[in-house]
Each structure stands twice: as structure tokens, then as C-alpha cells.
Amino acid sequence: MTQTAMQAAPEATPRPNSDLRALYTQMRRVRTFEERVGELFVRGQSAGSMLHLSIGEESAAVGVCAAMREGDTFTTHHRGHGIFLARGADPNRMMAEIGGKETGYCHGKGGSMHIADMGLGHLGANAIVGGGIPAVVGAGIASKRAGKGDISVAFFGDGAMQQGILYESMNMAALWDLPVLFVCINNQYGMGTRIDQATKGHELHLRARAFGLRGETVDGLDVTEVRETAQDLVDAARTGQPGFLAVDCYRFFGHARMDKSPYRKEEEEALGRQKDPVLHARAALIGAGVTEDELDGVDNDIAREMDAAIDFAVASQEPQLASMFRDVYGPDEPEPEPVRTRIDRVLARE
């Protein structure tokens, strides 16, 4: 393949909304949303307990997404609420999906781990570690052909760094000069396994460089730094230079809602939670002259927005039972026959 398809790409994306205030607002939205997801569970209104919160990791979602633009596509792992929100998701429809309701993004079929919206370029969250990574190679091929300069971004956790599919995907992206970015949100834990218990190779970006990608690691404490590093890689990806970004952060809470993380010490958690990108951005804003009152106002607006999302989810209906057979195949195809219908035919023979 040649570079021709990519030549239509702009040299660099303009950087609107790059101000810290907008980034802070987005991060606060992610955090408050995640806190409300926790409440939805406590109130018995979530579909199951497989809810993976991204509290502590907000700068990765917000910093990278701020560098993306309309037309870009992405996939996420199972801890992807924040990424989708930062790409413009409607919190009401997200919360409804997490509650397994008809009004959710996937009509209650997907849930927290399988949320998606093609309109916003979300090619899907995934419950298989690494499962969503290779799709960005394919989306990258399509973008390259279309020649509009769109990129595709795979978001995943450090757990996926030990899955073979990542390396097959990075190799192809480099081999074919694809407009693709791989983003590892390194929250230090794959479920209960700390990263040093999973690998001896901690300079994750060097693995990408070995395949010919641009590779960087950034500290997730400062969202501005994440955004700037991401922007460089995103701009390069638009010209057909695929990249990899590891964002170092800390998973503040357990793996899923039921996990009280007995496998790590309280002192470690206390230390980890000091690395709080939301509070860090807030302190920086105050240092720059923004008042506490103004920021409280922002936070309160967000709290109301997310409370409304809970109300919307709780008030929404469960999907109709008949919808169970819809969307197994294309819209004009016959739906699978219910087991009851098949049983009826067997028993009607008599």
C-alpha cells in the first residue's frame, strides 16, 4: 500500500478545548458518572455486578479523547465508561444500558461491558481481554482507503499487554502504515494481579517500538501532559504512522463492584489514590486563579446531570421478551425460531 490515501490528512489537528478547565470538567463528569454507577448497583438497579469503574484513570480517557475528532473510531476494554463519555456519550443512555434497560445504547442486551455506538465511532466495549484490539487494524485499513484522515484507537488495560493478539495487531498496523493508535491504560492491575506479577518488561512502549510503532509512556497525573502526548501520536497516526501510548495511573477501587481488593495493602491504596488526576487538575485551576466556588458550581452541575442519568435508567423499561430474538442476524433476515415453537411442532405431530 502507498501513502497516497493519507495525503489528504491535515497536518495537525487544531487544538480547541485544550484548556484545562474543559479537561477538568470532562474528568469530573467521568468520575461522577462512575460513582453513580456504584450507586445504581447498591440500589439493585444495575444488571449484575460486573461493573468495572475507571475512577483514578480519568486523565487517560479524557486526555486521549480530547486529541481525537469526529470521524475517528475506537474500541475499549471492559473498563470503558469514561472513554465513551469523553467521546460524547449520553450519560442517560449509558446508565440505562448498564441497568439492562430498553432505552440503553444496546437496548439492554450489551450492558456495561458491551456498550457501543456507531454514531459516535464506538466500535464496542469488550469483555474479552484484548478482544477489541485487532478491530482497529481493520478500521485503520478502512480509514486509509477512505483517505479522510480518520484514525482508529484501541483502548485497553495493562492486563492486555500479555495477550498475543496485541502483538499481532501492532505488527500489522506498522507493516501497513495504518492510522491507528494503541492506548494502554496502565492502572497497575489486571484483576487482582499487579503488573510486576504479570511481566518483567515494564517499559511497555518499548514493545511497540520493537514493531516499528511510535511508542510513548506518560504519567496520568497531569491530564494536560496526557493530552499533549496523545495529540502528537494522534497527529502522526493521521499521516499513517501508527503509535502506542501507555498512560500510568492507579485503579482506585477493586476490579469489579464486588471486589474489595484484599490482595493489596491499604497503605498502597492510600498512596495510589494520591495520584488523583481530577484533584490535580482542580489544584492547577485554582493555582491559575479559578475560584473554588466556580469549580464547585461545575461539580454541582455535573452531579445533577448524573443524578438525572440514574433517574432515567431507573424509570426506563426492561426490554420486551420478544426483542430477545432480534438482531441475531440482519434486519431483513428471519429471526431464530424460539425453542417453544420448535417444541410445539414436535408435540403437534401426535
Add this chain to the structure above:
Amino acid sequence: MVQMTYRDALRQALRDAMAEDDRVFVIGEEVGRYGGAYGVTKGLIEEFGSDRLMDTPISEAAIVGAAVGAAMAGLKPVAELMYVDFIGMTMDQLGNQAAKIRYMFGGQIGVPMVLRTQGGTGRSAGAQHSQSLEAYVLHTPGLRLAMPATVADAYHLLRGALRQPDPVVFIEHKALYTLKEEVDLSAPVPDWGKAAIRRKGDDLVIVTYSRQVHNALKAAEELAARGIEATVIDLRTLNPLDFDTIRAEVERVGRAMVVSEGVMTAGVAAELSARISEECFDFLHDPVVRVAGEDIPISVSVALEAASVPTTALVRETAERLVA
């Protein structure tokens, strides 16, 4: 007699096997320090150390592949796959390697490993964490397949699996871990590969396994209250399959239904139904009926999930209509 849960029985089986034979070791994600995603291996790392409860990175293909190699090299690995839904990522190691090594290499060596995993619905875990994929395994010659329904079987079948010369896929049901029953672990060990008749009746035979055994027994009680007596066969292992027990009961009673949580098309129920129809044809008063999972993925919605697999009501109603 002692009261224990399905989860405890599995742990006890691993503990006893490891104490008896130092070649036995467990390898998988979160099996050591965490104690298993469903708590089956909790505490074993304190007893046996991290050399025998090997926590791995999230690398399913290599976990199963490493177990294959360890078994060929003389160890007795128990690999754990956290969800049976992840079997796709390991299918080459399982289906092309573990299952075929004895045959391809002319019988020189076997792969005596156990792959413990769990499946099924019941936790709103969504399309990639709720499947019943036993048909993938049953469709692969060379793999044995055990699916315990009771607490005693959780213990005995796991011990039995570890005595096999060939790879055994051992699928637990996520909704059974908290099942509590009285068990006598010193009772005679049931023969590996022998089905259990959990209830005997003269009107129809319900052939089933894993969690659906409990559904079938509940349905059978409700049927008895309406004057219908069902035999309930718990297959315990699907490979080997104890077709002799099925045949004897179906020939005696003359009516059969098969109940499985896996999807209906080309599933375990399809195989059982075909075989009963073919081999017991002259004894059947009615066609064999399958009650199985719908041919759809599992939704996260609580209501849709529950309606995707056989319910006690569906088993009971179908049985009533079959016998009527």
C-alpha cells in the same frame, strides 16, 4: 456426612489430589493470591505455595498450551480458564494440540491434564461471560468432558478427572457454587463415566446434566403432584457418555426428553436426541423432545437472560404435554 458447598467440594478435591501427588499443580489467572474468580482455590496457595498455584498473566492460550507441555513432560496440570467463554482463545491448544497429540504421535504419549472452567447463565454477566459451550468440547474427539451437578460429584468427578490418561475439560456451573449439600466423601467413589439416575419414574425420562439437573428434579416434583412420574438422568460426564443407562431407561419407559442450557442447534441435546431416536426407535411412543437454550446470545438484561435458557416451568409444561 458433612455439609459443604459445590465450591468447597471442588477445593477439597484439589487439596486432596495435591496432597497425594506432588505432580499435581494449578495454573491460571488469579488462582493463587486471589483464590480464583469464584473462590474455588481460596487458601490453597498458603498450603501448597506459589510453585503449585501458579498465577499467570492474562494469557489464556499460553496457560492451556503450558498445561499441555507440562502434562507431556510428566506433571499433572490443572489449568483454570476463568470463564468457558474464553475457550475460543485457547481452542488451538485444546483442539489441535491437547486433543490430538496421542493420536497424531501414534500413541506414544498422552496429555493427562484437566482444564477447569465454569459456564452458564445466572449473573447478568452478558454475552461473553454467560455461555454454555460444552458442545465445542464434545465435538472434538480426544477431549473428555465432565459437568458436575451435585456437591458430591464436584468432588468425585474432579478427583476422577485427575486420574484420566487424557485431557479432561471440567465445566462447573457459576450458579452452583453456593449449592450446599450433605456429602460423604468417604463413600464409594462412583465409576468415572457412569450416569446417575437421580429419580425414577415410569412416565418419561429426562436426560440432562449440570445445573439443569436441579431444574429437571424440581419439574419432576411438580409433575409428581399432577400424577406424572419422571426418571431424571444426570449424565455427569458427556464424554465418556453412559448411553447404556439412557437406553435402559428409555426402553423401559418409552418417552424421552433432553434438557440442556446450551443452545439448541447442533448442541449436546441435539446429539443425545439423535442418538436416542436412532437407537431406541422401536421403544419410543413419542418423538424425543429437546428443551434447550435459545439460538441467541445471552443478554445482560435480567429478564432476557432468564428467558434465554430452560426454566423449570418450560421443562414441566413440555413433560406434561409429552405424556398427555
